[in-house]
Amino acid sequence: MRKIKPINVTNQSFLSIRDGVSNNMYRKFKIESNINNLRIIENAIDEVMSEIGIKQEDYGKILVSTLEAVNNAITHGNKSAMDKIVDVEITYKDAKLKIRVKDEGLGFLPENVPDPTTPQNLECVNGRGIFLMSRLADEVKYSKKGNTVTMLFKNIKS
Numbered sequence: 001m002r003k004i005k006p007i008n009v010t011n012q013s014f015l016s017i018r019d020g021v022s023n024n025m026y027r028k029f030k031i032e033s034n035i036n037n038l039r040i041i042e043n044a045i046d047e048v049m050s051e052i053g054i055k056q057e058d059y060g061k062i063l064v065s066t067l068e069a070v071n072n073a074i075t076h077g078n079k080s081a082m083d084k085i086v087d088v089e090i091t092y093k094d095a096k097l098k099i100r101v102k103d104e105g106l107g108f109l110p111e112n113v114p115d116p117t118t119p120q121n122l123e124c125v126n127g128r129g130i131f132l133m134s135r136l137a138d139e140v141k142y143s144k145k146g147n148t149v150t151m152l153f154k155n156i157k158s
Helices: 035-052 056-077 128-136
Strands: 002-009 012-019 024-032 085-093 096-102 139-142 148-154
Touching: 024 035, 035 056, 035 085, 056 085, 056 096, 056 128, 056 148
Parallel strands: none
Antiparallel strands: 002 012, 012 024, 024 085, 085 096, 096 148, 139 148
């Protein structure tokens, strides 16, 4: 049985589809580019992780990676323009969690972001989110345009 739950509020829209038979899940959020909306995504991750029943040691890496991706989309991609939207899709299927974050910005080339672990970049604050995502997720892919990141987490169910 599929449950579909659409919700619309002033700063977000939300869609949830749950397959009670196979435990598959799909949720989609559209949030305004306001840094305070990170709380919406944090709460969503908490709910999804609880529903799926993920391993405790995986919770932190999923939460940090997702919040870094959404923060980058808001601040760098959409330049915190309130009229621009960040799309967040969370899919759980076949024991894999996929999180896709898309902004309305011009995009970027991830290979052009300096490595924050090199001595000359240790004091720089930019680039750490991309570095963290690449270390915490099992796979990270960027769209050709560079305004969408997709992270994959495997073997997270307890």
